[in-house]
Amino acid sequence: MILIRVLFQTVFLAIGQIWSNKIRSMLTTLGIIIGVAAVIAVVGVLSGLEQQVLDQFEKFGTKRVFIGGKRPDGIRGHREWRQVQLTIEEVRAIDEHVESLTKVVPMWGGSYRIENGDRAIESVRIAGIWPEWHDIENRQILTGRPFSALDEELRRQVCLINEMAIEELNLNQDPIGDFILIAGRRFQIIGIVETIELTGIFAGEETSTEAFVPFATARFLLNPYGVIIPTWGELKSVDDAETVKQEVAFVLRTMRGIEPGEEDTFQVQVMQNFIDQFNTMANVMKAGAGGIVAISLLVGGIGIMNIMLVSVSERTREIGLRKAMGAKPMIILMQFLVEAIVLCLAGAAVGLAVGQGLVFLARTVSPEQLGGASVPPWAIGLSVGFSAGIGIVFGMFPAIKAARLNPIDALRHE
Amino acid sequence: MAIEIRNLKKVYKMGVERVHALRGLDLRIEDNEFVAIMGASGSGKSTLLNMIGCLDRPTSGRYLLSGKPTHKMRSGQLSRIRNEEIGFVFQSFELLPRATALKNVMLPLVYSRQHMFTARKRAKEALERVGLGDRMRHKPNQLSGGQRQRVAIARALVNGPSIILADEPTGNLDSTTTQEIIALFKELHREGQTIIIVTHEESVAGHAERIVRLCDGLVQSDLPAAKDPLHREYRRAVAAAAQVAAHEIHADKPGIDAEPKTLPEPVDNGSPTPTTRKITPSKEVTP
Ligand SMILES: Nc1ncnc2c1ncn2[C@@H]1O[C@H](COP(=O)(O)OP(=O)(O)OP(=O)(O)O)[C@@H](O)[C@H]1O
Ligand SMILES: [Mg+2]
Numbered sequence: 075m076i077l078i079r080v081l082f083q084t085v086f087l088a089i090g091q092i093w094s095n096k097i098r099s100m101l102t103t104l105g106i107i108i109g110v111a112a113v114i115a116v117v118g119v120l121s122g123l124e125q126q127v128l129d130q131f132e133k134f135g136t137k138r139v140f141i142g143g144k145r146p147d148g149i150r151g152h153r154e155w156r157q158v159q160l161t162i163e164e165v166r167a168i169d170e171h172v173e174s175l176t177k178v179v180p181m182w183g184g185s186y187r188i189e190n191g192d193r194a195i196e197s198v199r200i201a202g203i204w205p206e207w208h209d210i211e212n213r214q215i216l217t218g219r220p221f222s223a224l225d226e227e228l229r230r231q232v233c234l235i236n237e238m239a240i241e242e243l244n245l246n247q248d249p250i251g252d253f254i255l256i257a258g259r260r261f262q263i264i265g266i267v268e269t270i271e272l273t274g275i276f277a278g279e280e281t282s283t284e285a286f287v288p289f290a291t292a293r294f295l296l297n298p299y300g301v302i303i304p305t306w307g308e309l310k311s312v313d314d315a316e317t318v319k320q321e322v323a324f325v326l327r328t329m330r331g332i333e334p335g336e337e338d339t340f341q342v343q344v345m346q347n348f349i350d351q352f353n354t355m356a357n358v359m360k361a362g363a364g365g366i367v368a369i370s371l372l373v374g375g376i377g378i379m380n381i382m383l384v385s386v387s388e389r390t391r392e393i394g395l396r397k398a399m400g401a402k403p404m405i406i407l408m409q410f411l412v413e414a415i416v417l418c419l420a421g422a423a424v425g426l427a428v429g430q431g432l433v434f435l436a437r438t439v440s441p442e443q444l445g446g447a448s449v450p451p452w453a454i455g456l457s458v459g460f461s462a463g464i465g466i467v468f469g470m471f472p473a474i475k476a477a478r479l480n481p482i483d484a485l486r487h488e
Numbered sequence: 489m490a491i492e493i494r495n496l497k498k499v500y501k502m503g504v505e506r507v508h509a510l511r512g513l514d515l516r517i518e519d520n521e522f523v524a525i526m527g528a529s530g531s532g533k534s535t536l537l538n539m540i541g542c543l544d545r546p547t548s549g550r551y552l553l554s555g556k557p558t559h560k561m562r563s564g565q566l567s568r569i570r571n572e573e574i575g576f577v578f579q580s581f582e583l584l585p586r587a588t589a590l591k592n593v594m595l596p597l598v599y600s601r602q603h604m605f606t607a608r609k610r611a612k613e614a615l616e617r618v619g620l621g622d623r624m625r626h627k628p629n630q631l632s633g634g635q636r637q638r639v640a641i642a643r644a645l646v647n648g649p650s651i652i653l654a655d656e657p658t659g660n661l662d663s664t665t666t667q668e669i670i671a672l673f674k675e676l677h678r679e680g681q682t683i684i685i686v687t688h689e690e691s692v693a694g695h696a697e698r699i700v701r702l703c704d705g706l707v708q709s710d711l712p713a714a715k716d717p718l719h720r721e722y723r724r725a726v727a728a729a730a731q732v733a734a735h736e737i738h739a740d741k742p743g744i745d746a747e748p749k750t751l752p753e754p755v756d757n758g759s760p761t762p763t764t765r766k767i768t769p770s771k772e773v774t775p
Contacts, residue, residue, distance in 0.1 A: 080598060090586070395582045398543055399643075400571020400599040402564050481570075482543040485582070 077408065080401075084409045088416035091385075102381040103421025105374020106464065109367045110422045110457045114429025114449050116363035119436050122447020124356050129446070131349050135212065137309040138345040139175065139318055141168065146337040158339040162293075164329055165305050172321040174314040178307040179204045182292040186257040188285060190243040198283050200256060202292025210308045218250045218265025225264075225288045231295065233261040234286040236269045242283045256285060257296055315344040371460060374421065375468040382414050382472035393476050394484025407477035414469020415462050422461035426454060490651055490682050491517040491540060496549035498535050498705075509535040511705040512549065517684065519650070522677040524693035524713070525686045527702035533686040534655055536702065540684065541574045541653045542566045554650060571599050575644025577654035581636045583628040589615060589639045590624040596647045614642040618672060634665035641672060645681075652676065654685040658692055670695050690722040 092099040100107075143158030165180040172178070182202030188195050205221040216237070225232055233256065240249060249263050267286065287296075309318060319342045326332075326340050386393070393406060401409075429449065436444045498510040509532045517523055525533050538544040539551060542558055551558050553573060558566065570576075575596075583592045593614050597607035615624055618638040628636055637657060644652050654673070658666040666689070674695055677683050685696065693699050699716045701709045713719055 076599060076601065083598060094586070391582070392584065395584070396595070396599075397567070398541070398570060398576050398582075399596040400567050400647075402567040402599070404564075405599065480544070482538050485543070485578070 077405070080405050081408065081412060084412040085416060087409075088413040089420075091413060092417055092420055098381070099417060099420065100424075102377050103374065103417060103424070105370055105372075105377050106418055106421030106461055107374075107425040107428065109370035109374055110425025110461060111428035111432065112370065113363065113367040113457050114426055114453060115432035115436075116367075117360060117453040118429065118433035118449040119444055119447050120356055120360055120363075121450055121453075122433075122436070122444040124352070125446035126443060127352055128349065131345060131352075133212075135210070135308065136312055136345050136349060138210070139307040139309055140341075140343040141178070141305045141307060141322055142341055142343075144339060144341040146339060160305055160340065164326060167325050167329060168305070168307070168322060171325050172307075172318065174310055174318040174321055175307040176310050177206050177210055178305055179207045179210055180289065180305045181207075182289055184292070184297060186296065187255075188239075188243065188283070189255040189258075190245055190252075193242075193244045195242060195283055198256075198285055200292065200296070201284070201286050202289040202296075203286055204289050207286075207306075210306055214268040216266040216268055217248065218263070220265060221286075221288055226290050229290045229294050230288060231259065231261045231291060232264045232288065234265045234267045235263055236267050236284045238269055239283040239285065240266070256287065259295055261285075261287060309344070309346075312346050315346045318342065318344065367457075371464055374418075375464040378414055378418060378465060379468035379471060381417070382410060382469050383475070385413070386410060386472045386476045390479065390484045390487035393479055394481050394487065397479070397481035398485060403477040406479075407473045410473035410476045411466060411469045414473065415465035418461040418465035418469075419458065422458050425457065425461075490519045490521070490554060491515065492550075492552040493539075494550040496536075496539060496551060497547045498532070498539065498544070499547045509705055510539070510546070510549075513702075513706055515700065515707060515710075517682070520677075520680050520682055521684075521698060522673070522682075522696045523684045523698045523700060524696035525684065525700045525702060526688070526690075526693055527708070529688075531702040532705040533702055535705075537653055537655050537684065537686050540651070541576050542569045543576070567599075571596055572602075572647060573650045575641075575647070575649035575652040577637070577640050577644050577652065577657045579656040579659040581628070581633075581640045581660075583636055583639060583643075585628055588625050588627055589620060589631065589642075592628070592639055593643045593646050595643060600647055602647075610646055611642070614646040615639070617645065618642045632665075633661050634668055637661060637665075637669055638672065641669070641676075645676070651682045651684065654683070656686055656688065658687065658689065666692065690719055691726075694719060694723070 141160065143160060145158055160180065162180060165178055168175070169178040184200050185197035186200050188198045203221065205223055205226055208215070208220045215234070218234070221232070221234070224230070233254070235243075235245075235249070235254075239245065240247070243254065245254075245263075246252060250265065252263050253260050254263060255261070267284070269284075307318070309315070322340075322342045323338065327338070330339060332339065396406060396409075397403075433447050433449055437447050493513060493515040496510050496513045496515075497508070500507040500509055513532075513536065515536075525536065527533050535544070539546055540553075542553070542561075546559060549559065553569065556569075558569060561569070584595070587595075590608070590611050593611040594607050597610065600607075612621075612624065615621060618641050620635060620638050620642065623631060623635060623639075626635075628639070631639065637660075641652075641657075644654075652673075657673075658669055661669060670692055673683055673685065683696075685692070687693050694713060696713055699709075699711060699713050699719055700707060701716075701718070709716065709718075711717075
């Protein structure tokens with residue numbers, strides 16, 4: 075009961091003490107301020123970066139799987155690119171036999187010239203896709219319609235374009251039903267596909283003109299040997315990352331007749347793996363920053379201990395008086411401990427403010443990359459908790475020293 | 489009985505040297521007494537008072553406070569005794585400089601089990617009791633020396649102690665203020681408070697009922713004030729001086745309270761030991 079009351083008063087007393095020695099307190103807690111500011115800034119900025127990257131992964135879909143050919147490194151197994159690429163039969167087999175994938179869609183890819191009247195663009199990325207592509211890729215059809223099974227079956231000369239194409243090809247505002255030439259052949263525009271702005275590490279050519287045609291049409295009209303670029307699949311669950319690798323390996327090794335011990339001529343990449351890799355990297359960076367911060371907090375703690383020792387010897391008479399008035403050693407101990415903790419927390423508060431300021435600065439300086447930078451609550455909790463811990467650890471020795479003072483010796487202290 | 493001290497010894501160790509501050513002192517003080525402790529500098533007055541106030545521990549001997557053996561207590565229990573049983577008044581006031589008079593007076597209540605919820609009210613009452621009802625919000629540096637000592641006395645009173653101990657409470661005050669403070673002590677005594685003060689001034693000691701004189705860590709004499717030979721000598725001297733002064737025009741208030749400008753050479757008073765200092769009539773002579 076007394077303890078709680080004294081605790082309460084001590085907190086106010088300590089705040090008053092710190093306030094009346096503003097400069098001194100500030101200098102004393104500089105280590106803590108810098109430490110906390112650093113942890114807040116680093117974690118804040120890093121989490122912003124992380125958020126941005128993960129958002130990009132999210133846009134791609136975290137359940138996404140890429141299956142493609144791979145040329146083995148060894149000389150013995152040397153093959154041409156053509157020889158290792160997935161065939162449509164292999165894609166069908168995967169679609170049929172791999173349980174952990176909801177869907178697989180092959181993509182045919184190539185670059186061709188597109189024309190509309192006298193407007194022409196060279197080497198536009200053309201993708202030949204199955205209608206199932208629409209289920210995997212979360213890109214909306216803004217106007218018109220998506221591909222249907224019939225388009226594929228009948229190898230219709232239809233295409234989807236993105237908004238960018240309307241501008242670049244000088245098409246009508248509503249170009250549905252109009253015709254354009256792809257590699258010299260007439261294709262009817264049936265829909266407009268949303269353009270996904272990819273920023274940061276994924277930024278690329280994605281944002282310029284794109285055109286999509288049915289897979290079968292592409293193979294038949296444009297190039298029967300056209301490259302099947304990585305086949306995309308979608309996992310049933312993100313936990314199936316390892317299963318899907320084994321299942322695909324089984325199917326492809328069997329079909330390709332790869333002997334045990336021989337290297338794979340294909341590869342399976344799961345989005346979740348990229349995310350895990352990125353997270354590992356981010357955590358390593360955070361741990362590194364944490365190490366630096368721990369050292370600066372340690373230095374800060376020594377500063378706290380120093381000032382508390384000064385405080386104890388400056389206020390020896392006061393301690394003597396309080397003891398003479400009946401303060402038990404425990405209470406005196408607590409008083410100085412609380413003061414050390416309050417000092418550390420005050421430092422932490424300033425550090426938090428500075429750190430937040432730095433994060434805000436980072437956000438305004440580079441809104442592209444760090445727009446999402448914000449300080450997660452755990453970082454605030456951690457640095458406040460750590461500062462309080464520093465206060466307890468480094469305040470303990472001076473506090474014990476004060477508590478042990480003999481009342482009469484303390485009162486006689488000059 | 490309030491205080492019973494038997495064969496109390498205190499030895500200070502200073503390196504190899506040992507200072508025997510108290511050498512087996514015996515003393516009994518009853519409830520509601522007003523005792524002055526006197527003696528030469530270094531005779532052990534403060535040491536004794538600190539023992540009585542449980543601020544320090546004896547090297548050996550017994551000290552019962554209201555029947556409780558304090559020499560056997562742990563420091564936590566002693567803290568409680570200091571808080572509840574003792575009110576200490578120091579020569580240099582020992583107020584917290586940043587705290588108001590009210591806060592200073594509340595200090596013992598902070599560490600008290602009782603009166604938790606009435607602390608402010610009690611502190612106000614104590615300040616009013618010492619005549620500082622209008623100075624509660626003043627800080628020590630905004631108060632005169634006498635007022636500061638009143639705050640200190642209010643602080644000593646606030647937790648209703650059984651004994652008030654004062655070590656040279658008027659040592660830092662001028663004569664008028666000294667009289668005010670002594671009057672306050674007398675009033676408290678009249679209300680039933682046990683008071684023990686250490687002083688060098690006969691004029692202060694004269695207000696006590698009983699004068700205990702220490703010499704070299706032992707009680708040299710322990711008599712009612714009226715029977716104490718040294719004190720009687722002092723009074724006689726003052727009276728004589730007053731008479732001399734009365735012949736001069738500007739001596740208007742004779743009496744033991746007056747501070748005579750000059751004193752006649754003390755006559756041989758048959759003091760039992762020449763070690764004790766003789767009459768100590770005024771501050772000009774005290775160290
Ligand atoms: N902390 C200490 N360490 C060593 N010696 C001490 C200590 N306190 C007191 N003494 C010694 O004990 C003796 C008694 O001291 P004390 O303070 O009780 O005297 P006093 O009667 O109060 O004197 P004064 O009238 O000057 O205040 C002195 O010789 C002093 O030097
Ligand atoms: Mg003394």
